[in-house]
Amino acid sequence: MMKRKLATVVLAIFICSVFVVTGSAQESIVSDYPELKPLVDFVGEKDLSVMDLVGYKAAEKAMEELGFSKGDPNVLALTDAGYIANIGKYSSAGALNGVMMTAGVSRGEGNLVNVHRGCDKPLWFAFFDKETGDCIYLEVNKGNLKSWLDKEAAGTVDLSAFMKVSADALFSKISKENIDPDELITEEGAKAWNHNFVNKTFGGNEFSIVTISAVWSKGISNEFLRSAEFHNHICPGLTSGYFMTQYLRENYPLEKGEQWVVWSVPPWCKDDAFQQIFDSTVGKRGMAVMYVPGSVSEKLAPEYKNIAGIYIKIGKTGEAKAIVLGWDWEKVCSDCGFARKDFKGFDSYKWWWVRLRSDVVLMDHEPEEYISVLMVKDLGNQGSVKVMNAKWMAVGANPLVELGIMPKSETTSIPTPTPAPTKETPSIPGLGVIAAIAIAGALVYVAKRKKRG
Template structure:
């Protein structure tokens, strides 16, 4: 009799132990989804938009950051459930951040130029399910701020622009550059690449323009692939990760360890344009390919506005001019590539421009 009783007690305890993780995970997921719903509810009221409004975008690092050991992807479900904003409609983008960073939301209405910045309270994640269920949405956040977010409006009223910078703090450039690029026509694939890069800038835009130039002038076939010898390096490299699936782990983008600033200056003076890299269309079956060295020309006109506006303004200008790559890109040299030359170009101990005779 005692043995049977002990056996039943053991079974009950075991069941409780096995069920505990599932209950905990469910609770955390509920908190996250509810937080997304709260954020969307406040945003729809504060910056005045309806369900699925195509003139509104939400940027968030939900799904990237981790809070108290819990991943945050369910926040996205909550946002979409209430607001209708979603990645498939280009109205929701998850911005890359290190997983220990703070969670935040930025809703932006391009029709009015108003943005809403929200940061949740730390204590929110320790509430019980019952407390979350009865919580007024605004009580979930430590920061709820409506700001002027359109770059042209901010430059026209620099006091409002300065206030926006103050409210958004360290996230200001990231959020304003991404939201304005989206508002003024950045295509979906470019937005995805910039989201990985975690901000928009002329460097990212230049990578997109270079990639599209190469795709148009050296189109791929079933037998070919791209090889990029990227030097000098700048933000453009993150474009190739997304558009061409080139990553440090899988390869495809090579750099030089010996290319110097003096080399860059020499090439810029010789060709009248800043070098941006060597692009090879490689046929692995024939062991041959075509290479082009491309230069990129940034707008170097003097900026007279506030310091926070320069890169955002230039980014928006480039986004609106994506269909005119000739304004930026120029072929410096063209050459035929064989297996030996490709190996020399990819060797990080070589200056690739010297390999193809451009340093003479």
């Protein structure tokens, strides 16, 4: 028994000594760069990557330029790293580690915003200090970084050499501007800042950075921040969706087994907030979209002109209720102090100024000031979400007619000489097509006859 114990101890000492020898043989990058310790501790020495260090370098440069230290509660970091902004075939997700561990920001703390961008978009970082209003933007030089990532993939990268790459070489754009929201929401402030939009000072990400930073600095809920990440900016359209989710939860709370299904009629930015907050995603059949063209909306009764969407509360048994909400854009404009046509002022500062201004002003208002309940209707048993959507939001169907929001005769722009055959299926697309072909045929016939005549 004693012999066995002794053998175990000897073996343990031997194993430990082997580890110490091999460990000390490999020099840690931390001995040359002690400031990397938090990052190396987080990812592990053997998993430390070029992309981790890109995040470190962005944060380090920002801390130097803006003069803040790790964990400063006044600082917000924004980046599209990992969401998705690839560098060629390489993911940029690792850069998040470097930003987090160096600047001391995280999603958990609500001061790291992962801005959604397409897979081929440039990789960028921005840091905003709400105390000074200063913001620094760093956009990665794709060509330079890719050469390092290629080396890493081939197993020949020297991370110490990468550490020596200057910020000016790694980043193709580094720009610093003041984006103090209190200044930018004034018309004079917006006019003075507009050249930054024109010159793409933040690489074309000005609207994302300025709007998210502004609302964050005023205090933003986690739900709204997550919606802003997904939507990649904050606009009054997204705010309207956030307000509607809050309104529905407050006034029509879900009961056990129930879920929200959104019929986005018509769609606008709000629907990204619904997908994020209610998880009512298109792919999971939680949302169906239908446009309301101007020719249709102008025929809607005045009380329905503000229609924002149809929100279905459906239970496990299939019992469903439709709540139709309206959104008052005119009141938004008058409360924020600009004309509605300014939303379309794309040839000047106006388009972004009115959006930023409403983002900030609306934060001091309540959802019920702008939302109206246009209709609440029991839909009875709809079977299931899939069956219900396939019926009400099918190609050729018109939920506005079915709900009695608009008269049947206004349902379609295709002239139909005969009424639809049954009450249950008011608009079969096939019939419309046949009718259109028939009419077209008749017109061609008439035209040919005219020509001959």
